[in-house]
Amino acid sequence: MSKKTLPGVTRRQILSFTAASAVLGAAKAANAVTLKGTPVWSPFDASPPPQIDMDGWAFFTDAEAAAMEAIVDRLVPADNLSVGGKDAGCAVFIDRQLAGFYGTYARLYMEGPFQDGTPEQGDQSPLVPQQRYRLGLAALDKYSQSQHQKLFKDLPGDQQDPILSGLESGKIALDGIDSKLFFAIVLKNTLEGFFADPIYGGNRNMVSWKMLGFPGARYDYREYVGKHNQKLDLEPLSISGGDAWKMKS
Helix, strand or coil: CCCCCCCCCCHHHHHHHHHHHHHHHHHHHHHHHHHCCCCCCCCCCCCCCCCCCCCCCCCCCHHHHHHHHHHHHHHCCCCCCCCCCCCCCHHHHHHHHHHCHHHHCCCCCCCCCCCCCCHHHCCCCCCCHHHHHHHHHHHHHHHHHHHHCCCHHHCCHHHHHHHHHHHHHCCCCECCECHHHHHHHHHHHHHHHHHCCHHHCCCHHHHHHHHHCCCECCCCCHHHCCCCCCCCCCCCECCCCCHHHCCCC
16 A cells, blocks of 8 residues: 555544544444433333232232231331331232242242252252242141141230241241241341332331431432531431432532
8 A cells, every 4th residue: 555645634634534533433323322212211220129000919818918917026026116017018028029020039040959058058948939938828827726726927926926936946847848948038028128118118107217317318418428426317218219319509
């Protein structure tokens, strides 16, 4: 190729023109791909909370729901600081989670082989949460009837507590499911329901956040950054938004 340039045009100018053309070409391509017809971003695009457009229970039967409400009320008992687990919506939270992808472990690898592992390896059960609750709640009522001739929900608290403690320690065996495995997921999900954002069905009226003084998902904390060890008394906000999300000028 000839190294000659056009009259009055230097090599530096040619290189500059080439670079500019490349930038413009890339900009046009980017505009066509990323700026035209791009959907508007909205919260939860990647992981939306379960949308349950119905009254009542989405996964639990009425009998299962009654047992669950009794359980969560013992795990999170009402006191002078907050309402109990039932009134806080913990059972509703669990029901909504089981009706969504969590209930089937749809986002986890669940192909075998399944073998008992070491404690460090964590949960190795092939049962998904929906199965754990269905089997566990049925077995819990069966045990309660065999020992007290009543369903778990109908027992007084001083009889419910030893049963839950027995499940936690493994001293009480359940038919069809490991009692410690069942108790562990119920306790974990109950606490999640008590402290999670209300958009997921639990933490009704933000009861736990108000108890802790947690301000929630506020949009702008700049005016509070320098305030240390002070009680701010901020009304908590859900991630669904509110007036406090508006940026201050």
